[in-house]
Structure formats: structure tokens, C-alpha cells
Amino acid sequence: MMGATKLLGLTCGVIIEEGFERDALDRIQASMRAACREAGVPIVTGDTKVMGRGELDGLVINTAGFALASRVVRDNGLKAGDRLIVTGTVGDHGLAVMAARNKLQLAGDLKSDVAPLFDLVQQVLSAGGEGVVAMKDPTRGGVASALHEMAAKAGVGVLLDERSVPVSDAARAASELLGIDPLHVANEGKALIGVRPEVADRVLAALQAHPLGRDAALIGTVIAEPVGKLVLDTGFGRRLLAEPEGEPLPRIC
Amino acid sequence: MSAPLRTLEFRDPLKAKQLGARLSEVVDQVGREPVSVMHVCGSHEQAIARFGLRSAFPKKLDVVMGPGCPVCITDVPEVDEAVALALQGVRVATYGDMLRVPGTVKSLGDVRGEGAKVEVVYGIDQALELARATPAEELVFFATGFETTAVATASALLHDPPPNFSVLSAHKYIPPVMEIVTEMPGSRIEGFLAAGHAAVITGSNVFEQFVRDHGVPVVVAGFEPLDILAALVRLTELVRDREPKVVNMFPRCVTAEGNRVAQEQLWQVFTPTGGQWRGIAHVPNGNLRLRDDFARFDARRRFTIDVAKLWAYAPPRLLGQCRCGEIMSGSKRPSDCALFGKACVPESPVGACMVSTEGTCRIWHQYGGHLDLRSVS
Numbered sequence: 001m002m003g004a005t006k007l008l009g010l011t012c013g014v015i016i017e018e019g020f021e022r023d024a025l026d027r028i029q030a031s032m033r034a035a036c037r038e039a040g041v042p043i044v045t046g047d048t049k050v051m052g053r054g055e056l057d058g059l060v061i062n063t064a065g066f067a068l069a070s071r072v073v074r075d076n077g078l079k080a081g082d083r084l085i086v087t088g089t090v091g092d093h094g095l096a097v098m099a100a101r102n103k104l105q106l107a108g109d110l111k112s113d114v115a116p117l118f119d120l121v122q123q124v125l126s127a128g129g130e131g132v133v134a135m136k137d138p139t140r141g142g143v144a145s146a147l148h149e150m151a152a153k154a155g156v157g158v159l160l161d162e163r164s165v166p167v168s169d170a171a172r173a174a175s176e177l178l179g180i181d182p183l184h185v186a187n188e189g190k191a192l193i194g195v196r197p198e199v200a201d202r203v204l205a206a207l208q209a210h211p212l213g214r215d216a217a218l219i220g221t222v223i224a225e226p227v228g229k230l231v232l233d234t235g236f237g238r239r240l241l242a243e244p245e246g247e248p249l250p251r252i253c
Numbered sequence: 254m255s256a257p258l259r260t261l262e263f264r265d266p267l268k269a270k271q272l273g274a275r276l277s278e279v280v281d282q283v284g285r286e287p288v289s290v291m292h293v294c295g296s297h298e299q300a301i302a303r304f305g306l307r308s309a310f311p312k313k314l315d316v317v318m319g320p321g322c323p324v325c326i327t328d329v330p331e332v333d334e335a336v337a338l339a340l341q342g343v344r345v346a347t348y349g350d351m352l353r354v355p356g357t358v359k360s361l362g363d364v365r366g367e368g369a370k371v372e373v374v375y376g377i378d379q380a381l382e383l384a385r386a387t388p389a390e391e392l393v394f395f396a397t398g399f400e401t402t403a404v405a406t407a408s409a410l411l412h413d414p415p416p417n418f419s420v421l422s423a424h425k426y427i428p429p430v431m432e433i434v435t436e437m438p439g440s441r442i443e444g445f446l447a448a449g450h451a452a453v454i455t456g457s458n459v460f461e462q463f464v465r466d467h468g469v470p471v472v473v474a475g476f477e478p479l480d481i482l483a484a485l486v487r488l489t490e491l492v493r494d495r496e497p498k499v500v501n502m503f504p505r506c507v508t509a510e511g512n513r514v515a516q517e518q519l520w521q522v523f524t525p526t527g528g529q530w531r532g533i534a535h536v537p538n539g540n541l542r543l544r545d546d547f548a549r550f551d552a553r554r555r556f557t558i559d560v561a562k563l564w565a566y567a568p569p570r571l572l573g574q575c576r577c578g579e580i581m582s583g584s585k586r587p588s589d590c591a592l593f594g595k596a597c598v599p600e601s602p603v604g605a606c607m608v609s610t611e612g613t614c615r616i617w618h619q620y621g622g623h624l625d626l627r628s629v630s
Contacts, residue, residue: 236269236305236306236478237306240620
């Protein structure tokens with residue numbers, strides 16, 4: 001999520017707990033192979049270690065990517081007046097995981113949005129050029145956490161329009177049921193993109209023309225104050241959107 | 254993708270604006286300020302905060318959050334009992350937001366971190382499943398909450414729970430505390446918004462006696478933005494017209510009689526008893542205790558719970574400065590507390606109001622309290 005134009009490879013460090021099931025390891029390996037094929041990027045280096053039983057919880061995988069970029073786009077480039085785009089529905093991954101972990105029998109097609117975004121981001125960069133000023137993937141902590149970090153690093157605030165944020169019906173239903181804000185939930189196949197206002201429409205159109213960006217939407221505007229805060233316009237009034245703390249826990253009623 | 258948020262009929266921002274304007278009119282007609290009303294439900298505060306409604310309320314209207322957060326009013330010794338059980342090696346299951354509520358020295362989350370068996374469940378049925386899955390191990394459900402969760406507990410105990418299952422009841426009953434708050438010296442409360450989901454069970458009739466005794470109107474309200482605004486309009490009309498009565502503004506769910514079956518089960522399993530509500534007062538008939546017929550499922554009677562061991566430690570110094578009680582009874586705001594946002598934050602709460610997502614302090618901290626954000630552009 002830094003403006004790569006040519007992917008070179010991934011590292012893959014694996015630490016396995018003694019006694020970890022081989023079947024599970026084989027499944028993970030097959031899944032990684034499939035993901036690499038899909039993204040067109042090889043795993044080129046890495047190391048595997050085994051640690052004693054009880055010294056870690058099953059398995060730890062750490063990866064980093066390296067690539068070439070003609071212009072590095074960081075997550076700190078926002079300034080007042082910039083527009084914020086999300087590349088699709090938010091909250092699907094985290095809510096799907098929560099529903100599965102809690103064995104919630106939900107109707108509908110709630111599933112993780114995990115997807116490689118390289119191609120989509122290429123479209124963004126070619127449509128928006130220098131006008132694409134900041135990017136970040138809203139993984140752990142969701143859109144709220146990622147936008148807080150982007151705002152704090154750039155010394156700006158964000159005015160977010162809640163009703164513009166795309167949320168799938170299934171994720172909306174799960175979030176209402178669990179009392180958890182989709183803006184606080186992890187995504188695995190989405191990007192937050194800050195653009196100069198003059199390229200916003202062009203970038204949005206390019207995203208919506210891509211299969212992974214069909215639901216892309218303009219969700220907010222960068223403001224000068226309050227610095228480091230997200231102001232959420234709910235359509236009824238306004239409030240601050242907080243940064244999530246720890247794991248989202250279900251409410252009592 | 255048709256986001257239901259956009260289409261739900263009780264979330265129409267245009268109608269909300271109209272109701273907001275009407276609310277201002279009625280409050281003006283009362284002719285004095287502030288007009289103070291209280292809701293007694295964490296879910297109401299959650300909805301008010303989440304939808305940013307406070308910024309749409311007229312300035313002359315003070316909507317006070319009463320003792321309606323079940324997590325916040327669970328008393329310290331009750332948390333201590335659960336913590337002590339967990340430390341004694343008993344498996345304890347409870348609702349997620351009970352995990353971080355501080356007891357005298359520790360929370361359930363603290364002892365879970367130290368290796369005690371503490372499980373987070375969404376409801377009592379999950380706790381029952383856990384108990385059935387491990388029949389050789391005792392499982393205690395730390396049961397908190399008002400009428401809404403108490404009926405779930407009652408129903409579970411009436412439907413053949415496994416023998417290794419028991420309940421540590423910290424259930425509370427709302428109607429008695431409304432009397433306590435109204436009778437508190439210096440109380441400014443002129444009307445109550447009653448919680449719609451609790452009234453689904455109790456029926457709106459449960460408030461008639463209170464209105465007769467205290468001459469304060471009660472309006473039963475739902476939880477969508479339009480439910481809350483419409484109920485506030487009706488409540489302030491009743492204040493304006495000096496008309497103390499019960500009005501049901503949540504008729505799509507609530508009836509006058511309520512859910513008879515649930516009420517029968519509730520009182521078959523529980524009996525009201527006096528008890529301390531954290532930071533508020535001793536509330537006569539405010540606690541729900543398991544009847545003798547269910548003694549074998551009562552964790553207090555099944556185990557010797559040694560809370561004194563916990564009290565050997567010195568209690569936290571800061572607790573003495575905590576203003577949760579006054580905040581929950583409506584006489585202070587979080588910003589009046591010296592600890593708020595400084596020594597008391599969600600990561601390390603001093604008072605229970607900062608723990609629960611339904612707690613006033615937590616909600617103010619999370620959503621910016623009464624910060625006026627209308628002018629931000």
C-alpha cells in the first residue's frame with residue numbers, strides 16, 4: 001500500500017509450535033501458493049523455525065513485500081481539502097471472523113473480503129497520478145483506526161459522512177446484531193485513499209470500473225481541525241469517532 | 254448494495270430534523286430551563302451518542318443518563334465474588350463488557366490474564382453449551398443486567414440446566430431505582446424515558462404505580478433515532494401540561510401487560526431483595542435473588558466464595574475520588590469529575606462508568622461528550 005508499480009517478491013518467516021498439525025500446515029501452504037499465483041508474486045526468501053510446545057500459540061507467519069515504485073505514496077500525505085475514498089464495503093472480514101468464532105448462525109453471505117489489491121491500486125495511481133497523496137489498508141482496527149493514524153501523522157482532522165460508507169447488507173446485519181461498529185472492524189481487501197479534490201471523481205470512476213472496486217465511495221473530507229480526530233456526521237448530528245481499544249467485545253444487551 | 258441504514262423507516266434524517274424542531278418548540282413552551290428528563294437505559298445513551306443526537310437536542314433540554322447501565326451498577330463486591338470464584342479455580346462465564354469492570358483489586362479480565370478460566374459469552378445459552386461440553390467441570394455464569402437478561406437467566410434455569418451449571422446473580426430490577434432517583438434530595442428530574450426492551454417484558458403498566466406515587470410522567474421509548482426523538486417530544490409535552498401519566502411510544506413492541514410468560518418465569522425463579530447499586534444507593538427490591546427452589550443452581554449457596562482474601566489488599570486510592578454515583582444519579586456530568594479522561598480512561602478505568610460501552614463516562618470519552626461539532630466543516 002505504498003504505490004508499488006512492479007512487484008518483486010515476498011519474504012515468509014514461519015515459526016511453528018512443536019506438534020502443530022501437519023494437515024493444517026499443508027492447508028496453509030496451499031492457500032499461500034494460491035494467493036501468490038493470484039497476486040503474481042513469488043515468495044523468494046524466508047526461514048522456518050520450530051519452538052517448543054506451549055512457547056507460542058500454534059503458528060506465527062510474518063511476511064514483508066518488496067517492490068519497485070516510481071513514487072512512494074505514504075499514509076501521511078493528507079492536507080485539508082483532500083477527499084477520502086474507500087475502495088469498497090467495510091467490515092466484512094472482521095465481522096465474518098467474529099461470526100465464525102462465536103458460531104453465530106447468520107443468514108446471508110457474510111465472508112472475508114481478502115483480496116490482492118495490486119492491480120486495483122495500479123488503476124488508482126494511473127487515474128489520479130500525483131493527486132493520489134496517501135494510502136493505507138484499514139486492517140486491524142478498521143477504517144477508524146487507519147484514518148486516525150493518517151490524520152495524526154499528517155496533523156489534520158477528518159470529517160466522515162457515515163451514510164456514504166459502503167457496508168454490505170450482511171455485514172450491516174451482523175454489526176447491528178453484535179453491537180459492533182463496522183468502522184471499527186478489520187478489512188483484508190480494502191484501501192483508504194486520500195486524493196486531491198480535483199482528481200477525486202476520476203479516481204472514483206477508475207475504481208468503480210474495476211471488479212474489486214465496484215462499491216468504492218467518497219466517504220469524507222480532510223479538515224484542518226480538530227487535529228488527529230475523526231468527526232462523524234451521522235445524518236442526525238455529529239460526534240467523534242473513537243479509535244478502537246483492544247478487541248471489540250460484545251455488549252450485554 | 255442497499256445499506257439498511259439508508260432505508261430503515263426509523264432512521265430518516267429528514268423526519269429527525271422535523272422532530273428536533275418540534276422538540277425545541279415544546280421545550281420553549283415549558284417556559285423555564287433547563288427541562289431535565291432522565292433515561293434509565295444504557296442502550297438509550299448508546300443510541301443517543303452513536304447517532305449524534307445530543308447535538309440535535311435543544312440546549313434548554315437536559316437529557317440525563319440515569320442508573321441504566323447494567324455493567325456500571327454491578328456493585329464492587331459482586332465483581333469481587335466472580336473474581337474470587339475464578340481465583341478459586343472455578344470456570345466463570347460472563348458477558349463481554351463485564352470483563353474489565355474493576356473489583357476491589359482486580360477485574361475478571363485481570364485474573365483471566367493470570368490464567369484463571371474466564372469465558373466471554375454472548376448469552377446464557379452459550380454458557381450452558383460450555384457447561385454441557387465439560388460435564389466434569391463446574392461452570393458459573395456471572396449473570397448481570399436488568400429485566401431483559403434476567404428473564405433469559407430464568408428461562409435457562411427452568412429448562413433443565415446441566416448439574417455442573419450455576420448462576421452468580423447480580424441481576425437488578427429497574428422500577429425501584431426510579432423511585433430512589435426521584436426521591437434523592439435535589440433531584441431535578443421531571444420525567445423519565447423508560448427502556449423499550451425492558452417494557453416488552455414488564456409491560457408499560459409496571460410504571461403506573463410510580464407515576465401515581467410520584468407525579469412524574471414516564472414515556473416508554475424504542476431505540477432508533479426517531480423513537481427517541483418522538484418519545485422526548487411526548488415526554489416534554491407531558492411536562493409542559495403537568496400531566497403525569499404513562500405513555501407508550503414503542504407500541505410496535507410494547508403492550509400494557511407485557512410478556513406474561515416471561516414475567517411468570519422471572520418471578521418463579523427470582524425474588525426481589527434489597528441490594529447496593531454501585532455508586533448509587535441501597536435500593537430496596539432492586540436486586541434479583543434466586544428463590545430457594547433454585548438453591549442448587551445458586552453459586553452463592555453452592556460454593557464458599559472467599560472475597561475477604563481479595564480485601565486483604567489495600568483498595569485503590571483513586572476510587573474515593575470517583576464520581577460515578579453522582580453521574581448516574583444525574584447530579585454531575587463526567588466533565589465534573591477530576592479523574593475523567595485523565596486518571597480514568599477506557600484502558601485503565603477507575604469507575605465502572607468508564608468500563609462499559611453503555612457507561613456515561615465511556616460514551617462521553619468515546620464520542621466527545623457534549624463537544625459542539627456542528628460548526629466543523
